[in-house]
Amino acid sequence: MSSLLLAIWSLWQRRGRVVLAALALAFGIASVILGLSIVSGYQKEIEKMTFGAYSRALIIRENKLVLDVYGPPNLADGQALKSSLEGFENIIFRRSSQIEVRHSRETYYTKAVGFFGDFSLETGDRLYWGKLPDTNTKEAKRQCLLGYRLAAKLKILRTKTKPKTIIVNDAICDLVGIMAEPESRIEEAYGLAVVMPFNFLVHYVDNSEDRGVDELDQITVIFKPDVKLADKTRKADRIMRKNHGIPQTHASGFTYNDENFPLKALEKQRNLVGMIILVLGGLSVLVSALGFGVIWVNMLTARKSEIATQIAVGASFTKLLLQLIAEVCFIAISAAFIGFGLSYFIGHALQEMLGITIIIPPIQILWIVGFSVLLAIIIAMQAILSVALQPLSNLVK
Numbered sequence: 001m002s003s004l005l006l007a008i009w010s011l012w013q014r015r016g017r018v019v020l021a022a023l024a025l026a027f028g029i030a031s032v033i034l035g036l037s038i039v040s041g042y043q044k045e046i047e048k049m050t051f052g053a054y055s056r057a058l059i060i061r062e063n064k065l066v067l068d069v070y071g072p073p074n075l076a077d078g079q080a081l082k083s084s085l086e087g088f089e090n091i092i093f094r095r096s097s098q099i100e101v102r103h104s105r106e107t108y109y110t111k112a113v114g115f116f117g118d119f120s121l122e123t124g125d126r127l128y129w130g131k132l133p134d135t136n137t138k139e140a141k142r143q144c145l146l147g148y149r150l151a152a153k154l155k156i157l158r159t160k161t162k163p164k165t166i167i168v169n170d171a172i173c174d175l176v177g178i179m180a181e182p183e184s185r186i187e188e189a190y191g192l193a194v195v196m197p198f199n200f201l202v203h204y205v206d207n208s209e210d211r212g213v214d215e216l217d218q219i220t221v222i223f224k225p226d227v228k229l230a231d232k233t234r235k236a237d238r239i240m241r242k243n244h245g246i247p248q249t250h251a252s253g254f255t256y257n258d259e260n261f262p263l264k265a266l267e268k269q270r271n272l273v274g275m276i277i278l279v280l281g282g283l284s285v286l287v288s289a290l291g292f293g294v295i296w297v298n299m300l301t302a303r304k305s306e307i308a309t310q311i312a313v314g315a316s317f318t319k320l321l322l323q324l325i326a327e328v329c330f331i332a333i334s335a336a337f338i339g340f341g342l343s344y345f346i347g348h349a350l351q352e353m354l355g356i357t358i359i360i361p362p363i364q365i366l367w368i369v370g371f372s373v374l375l376a377i378i379i380a381m382q383a384i385l386s387v388a389l390q391p392l393s394n395l396v397k
Contacts, residue, residue, distance in 0.1 A: 008330070014299065021295040022335040028288015029339030030346065033360065035280050037347050041357030054122075054186070056227065058236055058256045060219040070244040070253035075116075075214040077243050084239050087227045092117035092220040093198060097206040101194055102167040103154045110150060112168060112194045114201025121222055123179075123195065124187045129162060130177025133197060140199040144173040149191035151178045168194060171204040285371060292335070 060081075062072040078093050093116040101108050115122075115135040125132060128151070133143035144166060151157040154166070157178065165172050173196065182188040196205070202213050223232060233256045240246070240254050347358040 017295070017299050018331060021292055021299065022331050022338060024295055025288055025292040025332060025335035026338035026342060028284060028291065029336055030342035032280075032284040032288070033340060033343035034347055035284060037343065037358045037360045038350075038356060039276060039280065040359040040361050044359055045357050054257075056223050056225060056229070057122075058219075058221040058223075058229065058233060060221065060236065060240065061217065061255050063251070063253050063255045066251045066253055068246075068250060068253065070246055071215070072211075073216045073219045073240070073254065074212070075216065077240060078216070078219050080239050080243055081219065081221060081236060085221065085232065085235060087223050087232070089222045089224050090118050090121055092119055092122055092222070093216050094119075094122075094220065095198060095201060095206070095215070095217050096193075097169075097201060097208065099169045099194065099205060101150070101154070103156060103163060106154045108150065108153045108192075110192045110194065112196060112201055112205050113190070114196050114198040114205070116198035119195065122186070122220055123190050124184070126180035126183075126187070128157070128178045128180045130175070133176050133195060135195075135197045137197065138199060139197070140203050141197050142171070142173050142200055142204070143176045143196060144168065145177045145179060145195040146175065147191040147193045147195075148179050148181045150193065153192070166194075168196075169205050169207060171200075173200070292332075 060073050060077070062070075075093065078091055082088075082091055094113060096111050096113045099110060099112040101110060101112075116138075117135060119135050120132060128148055130145075133145050134141055146154070146156065146166075148157070156162060156175075162178075163175055166175050167173070173194075179187070179190060179195075182191045221232070221236065223229065236256060237252055237254070241248065241252065244253055246253050344360075347360070350356045351358045
């Protein structure tokens with residue numbers, strides 16, 4: 001206890017240098033946290049633009065590479081997944097069909113996509129005009145949403161008065177909206193498409209005779225953040241095998257990720273960003289800890305006479321060492337709190353003024369802060385031992 005009180009008294013006596021040392025380490029820690037937060041936010045934004053909801057989703061489709069044919073996923077599979085899977089945010093049913101879409105004298109051959117569920121999680125909800133169709137209903141509502149590029153092809157995009165209806169495979173459809181110009185790969189996939197409710201597509205638009213009314217192209221299961229997709233993939237596969245009578249000894253009749261947005265590419269991107277974070281964090285921590293060490297060495301050098309006096313009046317080596325360790329621990333821990341506070345307020349200001357996405361990864365930050373404090377203490381201990389172990393005659397020079 002006496003060593004702790006002496007440490008506090010000693011720090012107060014030279015509070016100017018103590019504040020300088022704490023700020024040197026605090027700014028280093030703040031720069032590390034802020035850098036990690038900006039890189040993490042940037043990674044999330046790139047992931048969102050590149051993969052969209054696919055970054056945390058299972059894309060269940062028929063596996064056409066197996067010899068046994070078990071059929072495509074269907075509505076019953078979707079209901080089974082809803083009742084058995086945990087941790088999902090939404091389940092979306094999708095079916096597409098080749099169509100001829102007409103407006104006035106313009107005709108274009110493209111695809112129609114029928115959704116049941118909140119499709120905006122998959123395609124985005126940005127609109128150039130109008131509103132989203134109601135795809136959460138079982139009714140066959142005649143509502144159509146045009147892709148931005150398709151609207152341009154049909155010469156609807158720049159017209160002041162938008163048409164009330166368009167013709168899709170001889171079926172009249174109410175035009176309710178036009179998607180915004182694509183800004184990501186996900187949105188680009190629907191640039192030339194017509195989006196509509198699932199039952200309208202099945203009963204009025206899809207002319208194919210080889211598919212049942214309940215058959216789907218894919219089921220998209222979007223999970224909450226931080227859910228392990230590997231575990232969910234295994235469980236979803238068991239459900240799909242049970243529904244379609246596929247033995248465990250046979251290859252699965254379904255695939256669980258989109259070949260256009262492979263999970264391996266996503267995992268590689270995350271690992272790359274993780275390596276960047278580690279390198280930047282490590283360098284920043286090392287520089288800040290070395291700066292703190294230099295200031296601490298200067299503080300100890302200036303205190304040689306004080307240390308010599310303590311030894312002369314009978315202070316033991318252990319007591320002196322505990323006092324100096326308590327001082328450096330107090331400074332390092334205080335610097336950690338100051339650094340975290342600085343990074344939070346600077347990050348919040350950048351987010352408000354520049355629109356930068358800031359995401360503070362808590363586990364990584366705790367490791368970085370802990371490592372920063374430990375490294376600073378180790379560097380300071382070298383200086384403490386080099387001074388404390390010197391002969392008394394050298395300390396009084």
